[in-house]
Amino acid sequence: MNAAAARRVDRPGPLVLVMVAVAWLLVVIGLPLATVVVQALAKGLGVFFGTFRQPDAVAAIRLTLLAAAIAVPLNAAFGLAAAWSIAKFEFRGKSLLITLIDLPLSMSPVISGLVWVLLLGARGWFGPVLAAAGVKVIFAVPGIVLATILVTVPLIARELIPLMIEQGTEEELAATTLGAGGWSVFFRVTLPNVRWALLHGVLLCNARAMGEFGAVSVLSGHIRGVTETLPLHIEALYNDYDFAGAFSAASLLAGLAIVTLIAKTALERAGAVNPSSRGFHAP
Amino acid sequence: MAAFAPSPPASWRESSPLPGFGLALGFTVLYLSAIILLPLAALVTRPWQHGVGGFLGAIFAPTTLEALRLSFAAAAAAAAANVGLGLLIAWVLQRYDFPFRRVLDALVDLPFALPTAVAGIALATLYGPRGWIGGLLEPLGIKVAYTPLGVFVALLAVGLPFVVRSVQPVLADLDAAYEEAARTLGAGALQTFVRVVLPALGPALTTGFALAFARGAGEYGSVIFIAGNMPGVSEIAPLVIVGKLEQYDYSGAAAVGVAMLTVSLAVLIATNTVQTRLSRRGGP
Numbered sequence: 001m002n003a004a005a006a007r008r009v010d011r012p013g014p015l016v017l018v019m020v021a022v023a024w025l026l027v028v029i030g031l032p033l034a035t036v037v038v039q040a041l042a043k044g045l046g047v048f049f050g051t052f053r054q055p056d057a058v059a060a061i062r063l064t065l066l067a068a069a070i071a072v073p074l075n076a077a078f079g080l081a082a083a084w085s086i087a088k089f090e091f092r093g094k095s096l097l098i099t100l101i102d103l104p105l106s107m108s109p110v111i112s113g114l115v116w117v118l119l120l121g122a123r124g125w126f127g128p129v130l131a132a133a134g135v136k137v138i139f140a141v142p143g144i145v146l147a148t149i150l151v152t153v154p155l156i157a158r159e160l161i162p163l164m165i166e167q168g169t170e171e172e173l174a175a176t177t178l179g180a181g182g183w184s185v186f187f188r189v190t191l192p193n194v195r196w197a198l199l200h201g202v203l204l205c206n207a208r209a210m211g212e213f214g215a216v217s218v219l220s221g222h223i224r225g226v227t228e229t230l231p232l233h234i235e236a237l238y239n240d241y242d243f244a245g246a247f248s249a250a251s252l253l254a255g256l257a258i259v260t261l262i263a264k265t266a267l268e269r270a271g272a273v274n275p276s277s278r279g280f281h282a283p
Numbered sequence: 284m285a286a287f288a289p290s291p292p293a294s295w296r297e298s299s300p301l302p303g304f305g306l307a308l309g310f311t312v313l314y315l316s317a318i319i320l321l322p323l324a325a326l327v328t329r330p331w332q333h334g335v336g337g338f339l340g341a342i343f344a345p346t347t348l349e350a351l352r353l354s355f356a357a358a359a360a361a362a363a364a365n366v367g368l369g370l371l372i373a374w375v376l377q378r379y380d381f382p383f384r385r386v387l388d389a390l391v392d393l394p395f396a397l398p399t400a401v402a403g404i405a406l407a408t409l410y411g412p413r414g415w416i417g418g419l420l421e422p423l424g425i426k427v428a429y430t431p432l433g434v435f436v437a438l439l440a441v442g443l444p445f446v447v448r449s450v451q452p453v454l455a456d457l458d459a460a461y462e463e464a465a466r467t468l469g470a471g472a473l474q475t476f477v478r479v480v481l482p483a484l485g486p487a488l489t490t491g492f493a494l495a496f497a498r499g500a501g502e503y504g505s506v507i508f509i510a511g512n513m514p515g516v517s518e519i520a521p522l523v524i525v526g527k528l529e530q531y532d533y534s535g536a537a538a539v540g541v542a543m544l545t546v547s548l549a550v551l552i553a554t555n556t557v558q559t560r561l562s563r564r565g566g567p
Binding site (some may be wrong): 006007008009013014017018020021022026028029030031032034035036039059074077078082084085086088089090091092095097100101102103104105106108110111114115116117118119121123124125146149150153161169172173176177180182183186187196204207210211212213214215218230231232234235238246247250253254257258260261262264265 | 295319380387409508
């Protein structure tokens with residue numbers, strides 16, 4: 001933020017610009033958020049809290065937490081490995097690798113689900129093998145986890161790669177010259193240097209993992225209490241015309257989004273994160 | 284450097300005294316292969332089961348074609364609108380000081396952070412016949428929910444942060460001195476904006492457009508609740524894929540998926556090219 005360039009609004013021209021911009025933000029972002037809160041509380045606090053006591057809702061929250069608990073650490077490990085190899089070494093095919101990492105960002109979530117059906121479904125490449133082994137992936141929990149991983153692959157890696165490129169290899173080289181081993185260099189030099197960017201990436205990855213809808217919808221099979229994540233549970237309640245229930249469940253995810261935004265903004269204001277990686281996937 | 288190298292370097296990479304290259308790159312490539320490459324290969328090879336004719340037949344079926352057209356047209360229209368709206372919001376957030384500026388700035392990312400299903404049911408209710416906005420528009424004869432217009436409205440919200448967050452860092456770096464110089468030399472406010480600011484923002488706006496377009500064309504959760512999903516009218520392309528999967532038409536679903544992916548990637552590559560040209564021409 002270039003605070004020095006920010007001017008006070010003291011003329012009619014800028015005042016109109018500011019008012020139009022604020023009004024549009026309120027319409028596009030404020031009103032949908034207000035709708036969630038008002039609809040969630042429309043039938044009173046009893047109905048609101050009752051939503052979270054239903055066994056199906058509890059199971060959906062559990063599955064959402066499980067999928068995120070698997071996807072986020074795996075993608076964090078991947079992000080660190082990818083950033084270590086891309087930022088600290090020179091090799092051919094690097095830009096191809098970066099393009100590939102970003103690819104899921106330009107895929108429809110539905111396609112991110114579809115690819116797993118084609119690979120692991122009953123009539124997919126490995127369908128017969130999996131069926132013979134008695135493993136059910138598609139329309140079951142493992143499929144939901146795989147879809148969540150695919151959708152969130154780039155989110156941590158693309159936070160770490162530009163930062164680690166910027167930081168260069170000097171500190172690591174110094175540590176190596178002083179006799180530190182590879183893991184020791186990684187844990188005591190590299191990891192502390194990127195910890196805030198890593199946390200920033202984990203926040204964004206987690207928010208997306210817990211909120212993913214399209215990809216898991218394709219793979220879920222929609223069995224209540226078994227293969228429904230929280231976003232799918234919201235859809236089911238909404239389609240049953242249980243609007244108060246749907247919006248109560250939705251308010252939990254909206255709350256998560258707000259908390260994520262606050263934490264992410266705090267990290268950015270503390271100067272811990274490169275300004276170019278503010279958005280969830282800005283260029 | 285070479286003196287530190289423990290072994291003669293392979294030709295495809297420069298040697299480095301740092302350890303862990305093999306392990307890190309090995310894990311990276313293995314993970315990407317399992318999570319992205321292999322599933323994508325299953326997608327790309329699938330639609331050709333009945334030859335090129337089968338592929339084209341699936342794409343050019345009237346309702347499918349109409350859904351593809353709606354998804355891409357609505358995404359392009361919303362991304363274009365967001366180039367203007369996003370520029371305005373980025374400009375105001377970056378250049379003026381006013382109450383709650385920082386809160387509003389943080390809120391711009393909400394469409395990224397808010398799960399699409401939550402946005403979807405909120406928009407459907409807001410623009411529905413009894414919603415706060417839908418209720419106002421209904422007496423005017425404007426129907427948003429359950430029409431193609433609903434798709435556009437949902438994508439307006441989805442695409443906004445892409446443009447704002449693309450433009451903001453460039454605006455922050457753009458020295459206000461250039462604008463002041465132009466003003467001193469006699470340029471009016473509008474002239475300064477069009478001749479000095481806009482050329483510098485060209486590449487960022489192009490990026491914002493492309494990202495908003497790619498995201499909008501594939502968007503599912505925010506759209507399906509408000510769209511009405513009538514085949515041939517308000518049904519989006521991702522929903523066609525879901526429908527084909529439900530009928531076990533795997534190759535048809537894959538054909539639509541390949542078509543969507545191809546168009547999105549083509550637009551991203553085209554914008555990358557345009558962007559390189561624009562930045563080579565150079566702003567201030």
